[in-house]
Amino acid sequence: MASTTTKSKKRKAEELAQPLPEDLYQIFAESQHYTSLVRFENRLDAILARKRLEVEDALQGVTSLARTLTAVVTHSVSESKMASGQTSKYLCLKVYGAILEIQVEFFDAAQVIGL
Secondary structure, X not given: OHHHHXXXXXXXXXXXXXXXXXXXXXXXXXXXXXXXXXXXXXXXXXXXXXXXXXXXXXXXXXOXXXXXXXXXXXXXXXXXXXXXXXXXXXXXEEEEEEEEOOOOOOOOHHHHHOX
């Protein structure tokens, strides 16, 4: 089903790309405007397609970076007395997190080997 719609869209695009007969230019003054708009639209479509491909290529070049996340979860429970004499419990949950930075140490291979 999808292939038939793409074929029909291609066929319509080919029909629009064909130049209009010369006698239509003489009958309808707007036909020149129409053809100039069709040309402009074709150029704009080509520019947008090229820019879309450039963005996709740029995004594919982005490399992912793996980092280590440390997370600490703490909790505390407390009771408090209200004015009416009832006690209520409160739960406090805290989450701390930090990303560990990658430390690269440079060393001399000759020192490691013992030369």
